[in-house]
């Protein structure tokens with residue numbers, strides 16, 4: 001196996017393990033840790049996690065595939081999620097999403113040719129009072145206008 | 160009646176309102192210190208029962224009563240756990256996030272008191288992964304409290320050890336359901352468990368556990384400081400054992416959406432017009448009172464409660480908008496209080512498309528474990544899709560109701576009801592609009608959700 005966590009993440013892993021009465025409980029946080037480093041959760045990573053936690057690879061795969069936030073294939077450098085659930089839909093989410101598709105030249109689920117952005121939809125992100133909104137990597141962008149979206153997307157595709 | 164309060168939200172507008180120093184300046188951690196300093200468990204539970212804090216996560220169960228279900232005394236080989244639900248995934252709900260971002264120490268203090276009340280030494284706060292700032296603020300608060308000696312082996316110099324950890328999910332609405340959440344906490348797929356056993360018997364890691372919503376636990380220090388009975392009496396529905404104050408949210412077609420703190424007993428009219436700034440872009444068509452799983456109410460619905468014993472009797476014949484928002488009052492109305500975060504639809508929005516949007520959500524989020532839920536939610540969405548595409552017949556409306564009826568009561572967890580009830584609600588309240596929509600292939604309706612000119616000037 002060639003996958004390894006950076007030393008910093010390795011010590012984070014030890015700290016994570018200390019929070020729980022057993023190692024299986026660390027499955028989701030450790031998968032997050034790996035994805036943070038690698039961008040997605042590969043077969044190799046799932047096996048590595050299983051090995052490190054002393055649980056079966058089948059279990060780790062079952063978990064990784066259950067949760068939508070684990071990428072099962074490589075994705076762009078930046079992640080854009082447009083919320084499309086009701087409060088956002090009542091405030092322009094559809095138009096906002098189409099605008100993103102046009103601007104980036106991709107359909108929902110796709111990654112721009114230069115690999116900079118993957119565009120996806122999200123279900124209610126608990127920002128309904130600030131609709132419409134989208135999440136970009138770790139940040140929320142709320143009360144969006146189409147001009148705001150342009151500024152944000154331009155920054156992402158340039159970086 | 161509208162009476163705004165500032166217990167959880169007093170420092171929401173201060174730039175460092177989330178810090179330990181700000182929290183302590185306002186009297187923070189005094190209650191945890193008092194409890195660990197020698198309050199008996201019985202006294203604590205009695206006070207919490209008197210506070211009539213109804214669970215803020217949706218089901219409205221009495222918090223003090225839930226704590227009292229824990230086996231007592233705890234056995235050394237069976238450690239108890241406090242699990243805090245901050246999955247906040249119910250569409251329309253955005254209140255817990257404000258507490259985590261702006262008042263995280265109230266959660267930590269609530270956890271210390273809660274652990275003591277249920278005999279636990281460890282609390283896990285389960286936060287949905289997307290809420291990065293919330294997690295950061297909670298960890299920050301935990302570390303600050305630890306550095307001050309409020310957590311750890313000897314909090315406040317007592318010998319009652321308490322540790323608090325943040326645990327994250329990875330994007331699955333179902334993990335808000337308490338037993339799915341427990342599986343997710345244990346590192347498993349977030350599939351709900353059969354009950355019984357209830358969490359109080361076998362919860363996290365198979366041990367006795369209490370699951371409380373994040374707002375439920377955050378209000379505990381306030382209730383203790385005031386005294387349970389005085390806290391409960393803030394509420395207009397104190398006599399219905401629905402006490403205190405809580406956070407109310409309003410979103411959708413209102414001028415000033417947001418989260419507001421007020422005494423229990425606020426009405427929808429006050430929430431929409433006084434706090435939410437009124438309906439934008441038209442007149443009020445309908446409102447989903449407390450998260451998308453609660454059946455919708457029409458603006459022109461009147462209360463029918465001729466029976467004196469009904470909790471709604473005082474409002475018999477009045478508009479549903481004037482009924483105080485409470486667990487029992489809204490159940491009696493045939494809907495639910497849920498998370499107390501309302502979604503408002505103006506008459507410029509199409510109710511058929513609103514239901515289509517929500518049914519897409521439920522189809523997407525069904526965990527797939529129970530056939531009636533997995534197949535039923537998919538089937539409902541397919542029919543909704545056909546209706547919106549102008550391909551459905553009127554008879555299919557009855558099919559929708561049948562499918563929804565078949566989900567009810569036939570699933571492991573309440574996700575099934577949470578899908579079927581709002582579906583049935585839309586079909587009942589908007590039967591005429593649905594029929595017209597089908598007959599005219601959508602021409603009878605504004606056929607849009609967004610208000611005209613929402614992104615003024617831009618092509619929509």
Ligand SMILES: Cc1cc2nc3c(=O)[nH]c(=O)nc-3n(C[C@H](O)[C@H](O)[C@H](O)COP(=O)(O)O)c2cc1C
Nearest residue numbers: 214215216244246247248335336337371372375573
């Ligand atoms: C499908 C589903 C989703 C739920 N999502 C949440 C949630 O996001 N947050 C929450 O606190 N409770 C949620 N609940 C309710 C929990 O199961 C549980 O009742 C609650 O956490 C108990 O806390 P409380 O008594 O303080 O309300 C959900 C229930 C169901 C059936």
Ligand code: FES
Nearest residue numbers: 083088125127128
């Ligand atoms: S509906 Fe978009 S954040 Fe809730």
